[in-house]
Amino acid sequence: MENLRRRDFITSLFSLSFPIIFPVSALGKTLGNVRVELPDYLFQEYLLTGKEKGGKILIIGGIHGNEPGAYKASEILKSVKVKKGELIIAPRANVVSILANVRGYNGDMNRKFQYLSNKDPDYERVQKIKELIAETKPDVVLSLHDGFGFHAVNRKAWGQCIVIDEKVYKGFHLGRIAEAVSKSVNRRIEKREWKIPVYNTHTFSPSTKHPEQRKSLTYYCLSKQNVPAFCLETSKQLPSLRLKVLFHLMMLKEFFEIYGVEISPDFDVLEKEIDKFLAPAKFYSVKAEINGRTVEISSGKTFYLHKGSYFKVLSCHGTEGTNVICKDVNLNWRSFHIKRRVALTLKDDFRKIFDFRVVVV
Ligand SMILES: [Zn+2]
Incomplete structure (x- = not known):
């Protein structure tokens, strides 16, 4: 037999x-x-412009390849119409790592913004991101991630939080903006560990516990391009991809309101249609x-x-x-x-x- x-x-x-x-x-x-x-x-980039004048937001998804909530949420936004302001999206910043489904096939891309050899396999991709910021001069850069764990119950975890490098830097009130977003999204989140607090890494302070963040995209935006930048983190440990995308959209909705970008369909509709966007x-x-x-x-x-x-x-x-x-x-x-x-x-x-x-x- x-x-x-x-x-x-x-x-x-x-x-x-x-x-x-x-x-x-x-x-x-x-x-x-x-x-x-x-x-x-290919390095995917999309520029959507509204008829009405408003703010300009640049979204970078997929710097880490094993964070699908981040790159899927970014991709969903490229399907909308912008009514007010401008939206620039690079949903799959690290495409080789996304296809390999690993954090960084060529090492951690979010540690490559300070110095990078032109022989590095990620060199062109990192340059593209830098050029995109320089050419579009956005009002804000949002770097999307699915971090590990839940920050609300473990202060060392990077999952479920909004990461800022300082409360105030060069006159940008990063802390105030992140706190406003956090407050609004947390009104809608009941589970304690899923709540999204603000995580300040004090990257510019000499006594920072996170000097490695000086090689990150957000630090580069603030220090080199004078553009405010935030990391939006959901958790790898959330039970579904749909939830990761949902939390990203909830945070983005608040940032869009603060920076004056309006889209159609609006975030409430997108949230209801997540499954459709995630279907193969x-x-x-x-x-x-x-x-x-x-x-x-x-x-x-x-x-x-x-x-x-x-x-x-x-x-x-x-x-x-x-x-x-x-x-x-x-x-x-x-x-x-x-x-x-x-x-x-x-x-x-x-x-x-x-x-x-x-x-x-
Ligand atoms: Zn990440």
């Missing part, structure tokens, strides 16, 4: 991955291996070019290619968070050669959609 089951399993595996052999084209000719090309990791796409596929021929891949398949071939992913279809990664190589590489085989994974942010393989024959 055991053997039979095993044989059935193996047969079904083979029938799933039926061999497709592609001829070698002159174009893809390389010696003794197959070239794999994946789409670049109805259909996912990958368009690839193999030795000059285009193929559409919508499930796990194995492609058997002769040496000298190339396999190029042209585009991915699904959501804005959909891309292909290859865990068999360094995730920063988007073009490489293989000698035997690799597994490629279509991902929608943290979700794995399906694997497909390229085998050299």
Whole structure:
């Protein structure tokens, strides 16, 4: 019985991955291996402008890749219309870490704003964020995170709080604004540990307990660009992604009111529609070019290619968070050669959609 089951399993595996052999084209000719090309990791940025004059808010999501509440809440806002003011959103600041679903695939990006070698794999992304702030000159930068634990019941935890670097800095009343947001959102939160207090790291003070924060985005905004900045933190330990997004939207609603940005639909509507925004796409596929021929891949398949071939992913279809990664190589590489085989994974942010393989024959 055991053997039979095993044989059935193996047969079904083979029938799933039926061999497709592609001829070698002159174009893809390389010696003794197959070239794999994946789409670049794009830095997503959106600029939404209202008809009415108002404030200007810049939202940075996904600096840490394993904080989906942060990047999903940022992404939801790119679907709205701005009625008053301006809204600039970079929802997936650290896309490689989001697809890897780790805090920082190339180290902690929120420690890269003071100094960074131009050889660092995150260099371009960090530069993009800095340029975005310099070019748009927002009234405020909001850096979204899902921290660990619950600050209301553990003062050392970074989850569920609004982080400020100082109460007042360069005339910016960070403490007063954060306290006003905290007070408003906490009226709606009953559970004690889920309440969102203000966490002052005193980053500019010589006696700060958090000197590492001097390498962060918010410190960079305040010290180098003269722009007030806040970290909005929900908790990784909240029971659902929906709740993480909800708490982000609740905080954002208050910041939007303070800084004079109005959106349509408003936050009350967005809060009711969170599940719709978090739903996976109805259909996912990958368009690839193999030795000059285009193929559409919508499930796990194995492609058997002769040496000298190339396999190029042209585009991915699904959501804005959909891309292909290859865990068999360094995730920063988007073009490489293989000698035997690799597994490629279509991902929608943290979700794995399906694997497909390229085998050299
Ligand atoms: Zn974070």
